[in-house]
Amino acid sequence: MTTSAPGTTASVKKPKKASTKTAAPKASTRAPRKTAVPAQRVAPDDRAARAWARLEAGNQRWADGTSEAGPSRSPKRRVELVDGQAPFALVIGCADSRVPAELLFDQGIGDLFVVRTAGHALDEAVLGSVEYGVAVLGVDLIVILGHQSCGAVAAAAKTLDQGSVPSGYIRGLVERLTCDIASGQRAGLSDLDDLGRYHTRSTVDLLRARSSIVNDAASTAGLGIVPVVYELDTGLARPVTD
Ligand SMILES: [Zn+2]
Numbered sequence: 001m002t003t004s005a006p007g008t009t010a011s012v013k014k015p016k017k018a019s020t021k022t023a024a025p026k027a028s029t030r031a032p033r034k035t036a037v038p039a040q041r042v043a044p045d046d047r048a049a050r051a052w053a054r055l056e057a058g059n060q061r062w063a064d065g066t067s068e069a070g071p072s073r074s075p076k077r078r079v080e081l082v083d084g085q086a087p088f089a090l091v092i093g094c095a096d097s098r099v100p101a102e103l104l105f106d107q108g109i110g111d112l113f114v115v116r117t118a119g120h121a122l123d124e125a126v127l128g129s130v131e132y133g134v135a136v137l138g139v140d141l142i143v144i145l146g147h148q149s150c151g152a153v154a155a156a157a158k159t160l161d162q163g164s165v166p167s168g169y170i171r172g173l174v175e176r177l178t179c180d181i182a183s184g185q186r187a188g189l190s191d192l193d194d195l196g197r198y199h200t201r202s203t204v205d206l207l208r209a210r211s212s213i214v215n216d217a218a219s220t221a222g223l224g225i226v227p228v229v230y231e232l233d234t235g236l237a238r239p240v241t242d
Helices: 047-064 075-080 124-135 151-162 168-186 190-212 212-220
Strands: 089-094 112-117 139-148 224-230 237-239
Touching: 047 089, 047 224, 047 237, 089 168, 089 237, 112 124, 124 139, 124 190, 124 212, 139 190, 139 237, 151 168, 151 190, 190 212, 190 224, 212 224
Parallel strands: 089 112, 089 139, 139 224
Antiparallel strands: 224 237
């Protein structure tokens, strides 16, 4: 994973007039790009690639123990953002307490629009939040953030393997993951981290299938979507490319 990405996460963007924006994604002139393309394989002027490079550099600092986003979490910065927000990236991540998006990407307040559910399960509220981030806030990149040792993935695999049915609303959550996990198992995967990686990549496809706003922005407006798996042991967030 390279750390030569332009830009630093310590710098902060001035708030755009994002809170009053409506409808279409902002960058109609962006070049179309495919999903899940690592930053080093796309044009350097691609806004989504620059967004990923910024996250990648921040993640490397986090992994190295050299985080520097502290100043962009200051009371001064907090006050600067009272009138609006202009996050450059959106993260759909797992709710796991060990996977805090702003920390592991070394970003400040106002930098990331984050939606978290266990196993980054997609439901209507998640999709609505994501569409807001894309259509109204105009983020350049969506990160699907899975991780090593995901309990939600393990619960879905257990349901399929043992027929155990979780109680309460946990059942509904697990049901949102079982199709991906079953598909991964049919593809020959059994290791839970391999299944988690499969689920993270599949969530990109599900997101695009469910949301025409996201799919259109990714197809024609340069929105990037990258599946990423965070390693609890190394601290690195690696794009899923297989
Ligand atoms: Zn998890």
